[in-house]
Amino acid sequence: MFDSLNEQQKKAVEICDKNLLIIAGAGSGKTKTLTYKIAYILKNNLAKPYEILALTFTNKAADEMKQRIVNIINTSIENFYIGTFHALSLRFLRKIGKNYTIYDKHDQEMLVKDIIQSLNLDKNKFSPSKISSYISKLKNSANMEFPTKEIEKIYNMYEERLVNANAADFDNILINFINELKKNDELRLKFQNQFKFILIDEYQDTNNI
Ligand SMILES: Nc1ncnc2c1ncn2[C@@H]1O[C@H](COP(=O)(O)OP(=O)(O)O)[C@@H](O)[C@H]1O
Ligand SMILES: [Mg+2]
Known part of the structure; x- marks a missing residue:
């Protein structure tokens, strides 16, 4: 399953006990590394699907990430927390009853x-x-x-x-969710405990929020 990775990619996939920032040129295999890392975490039972948060900024990058993960692990990822910052923030907001x-x-x-x-x-x-x-x-x-x-x-x-x-524009989806996390200790703790791995693709596209 991991044979198609080069040595550096393998190393990045296998290091799961510390924070990693991967800097490499376009087309050098960063998304590949990230998607295989998710497969590695699941295969080695390092976390359950709901304990992994995989984020990116654009819909295009999120769709690509999802498709590639499906191709590797070959199961439905419908309940996984994989998507854009906006889509997942909206999902979390809905879970706590905020239906904007x-x-x-x-x-x-x-x-x-x-x-x-x-x-x-x-x-x-x-x-x-x-x-x-x-x-x-x-x-x-x-x-x-x-x-x-x-x-x-x-x-x-x-x-x-x-x-x-009771409306939110795209910016407020993120801002409102962050405000919920800031003011609600219990909610913040729940997220901190739930997500054992947070992976972000296209990190350079993230904004100040
Ligand atoms: N070790 C590798 N061996 C063969 N092909 C690879 C390898 N790493 C990446 N690729 C391929 O190179 C292309 C670009 O990889 P990708 O992960 O999208 O790069 P990045 O996210 O860094 O832009 C993809 O088609 C991917 O399958
Ligand atoms: Mg990429």
Whole structure:
């Protein structure tokens, strides 16, 4: 099963008692190593499927990771915790009873547009799509500094409207889940105890959150 790995890949697969960061060029076999590592962990009973968390940032990378794991272990991975940060955060949020309506890019822009109108701001100066992506950028940055009072006001109203609608945009899926973990010691402990292995593919694509 592991014969197709080179020596360095094998070593990375077999070291399971410490944290590893694998840095190698594109196409050099990082995803292969990660997927075989999951197979290795299962084969050697180092963890149960539900004790492994495998994350990546884009849907494309998540689908590839899932497909490759299925090909290696040849069983359904439906109940495995493998997917994007967003998909898994949403799944965990639903498990604790947080059923948000998800606002996509279009929904976000419509909401921003509505807020701009209600504030009587000049719609030529405040473009919903630009402000919407600006808000997203701010939310994903470590420190939130608003360039103008108007944008701060739009942002505050935007967040308030999301909360009132029991909605979340893509950024809030991560932010809200992190906030749950921060404020709920029991929940955090449950996750810390449950996941014996956390594997992240395409780590360079992760954001500050
Ligand atoms: N040791 C190896 N022997 C043969 N083929 C390999 C080996 N390692 C990786 N490959 C192949 O190289 C390609 C790229 O591997 P991949 O894991 O996607 O790389 P990365 O994630 O680093 O971009 C895949 O088709 C994979 O099957
Ligand atoms: Mg890869």
